[in-house]
Amino acid sequence: MGEGTGKSRTIVTIYGQQYTIVGQESPDHVKEVAGLVNDKMKEIKGKNPYLDTGKLAVLAALNIGDELVKLKEKHNNQEKDGE
């Protein structure tokens, strides 16, 4: 930050653990994504209280990936249909 590289450094907390995210994304964007992952992990934990953090994070990634793949398909279909 302030080094003219266009990179920002954002610290987020996910499931009680801090992560420093360095990149070209705005801190607001990074925080939005971190909130999404954090919420998803808590939601899955609510349904499966005995899962360890590693598996919980993998299941959160699967969940978010599921949404991404579906949205990509929807996006592609709309482009194909010219809508």
Next chain:
Amino acid sequence: MGEGTGKSRTIVTIYGQQYTIVGQESPDHVKEVAGLVNDKMKEIKGKNPYLDTGKLAVLAALNIGDELVKLKEKHNNQEKDGE
């Protein structure tokens, strides 16, 4: 499966660990999403060899969530523009 509930049961391996995914999605869809998560974890591990599996999975979820949030924004903008 075959019980008339419309639910399928798919076993996938992510980062050496097996997960049984039960849901209404087709096994092909589940495998595609699992492949996405697995590839992302390996990619991040390649750049950060000392991360433990839990953090690796959280970072993979962040990465996939980043793509999802961006695609959602793109999608919303296109709808706004009527394109």
